[in-house]
Amino acid sequence: LNNFETHVKQCEYSNILYSCKNDKIGCIYKDISEEMVNNHEINCEFNPLSKYLSEINEKHLNQINHMNDKFNTMKELLDEEKTKLLKLQTSSDIQKEINVIQQESIDLYDKKFNIQQKELNS
Numbered sequence: 459l460n461n462f463e464t465h466v467k468q469c470e471y472s473n474i475l476y477s478c479k480n481d482k483i484g485c486i487y488k489d490i491s492e493e494m495v496n497n498h499e500i501n502c503e504f505n506p507l508s509k510y511l512s513e514i515n516e517k518h519l520n521q522i523n524h525m526n527d528k529f530n531t532m533k534e535l536l537d538e539e540k541t542k543l544l545k546l547q548t549s550s551d552i553q554k555e556i557n558v559i560q561q562e563s564i565d566l567y568d569k570k571f572n573i574q575q576k577e578l579n580s
Contacts, residue, residue, distance in 0.1 A: 480504035483511060 476495040478485040485504045489495050499505075 478502055478504070480508050483507055 475488040476492045478487040479499055480502050483504055487498050
């Protein structure tokens with residue numbers, strides 16, 4: 459078997475070999491006949507592990523999808539809060555401008571009043 463593995467790794471025609479569907483989890487069975495590989499896959503010793511890993515992967519995928527849904531919900535809520543804060547900040551900035559203008563008006567009125575008082579007293 460080691461000679462076969464070595465040959466497969468080095469052979470220029472190795473890309474035409476068919477691999478068992480469980481090759482990703484350790485099965486090294488390869489053959490030039492797709493039919494032989496299909497026959498092997500029926501009784502492959504990695505089938506139980508493959509089924510177990512598929513179940514685990516499906517559970518993890520479901521968990522990831524659930525976490526992704528929660529993340530998206532949280533992102534939407536944060537975006538809404540950000541928009542509210544920006545509106546409040548804008549409102550606050552407008553209120554500050556109004557206060558500055560009011561104070562300037564008061565200052566102008568005071569100056570005018572003081573000038574009138576001086577003119578009356580003179």
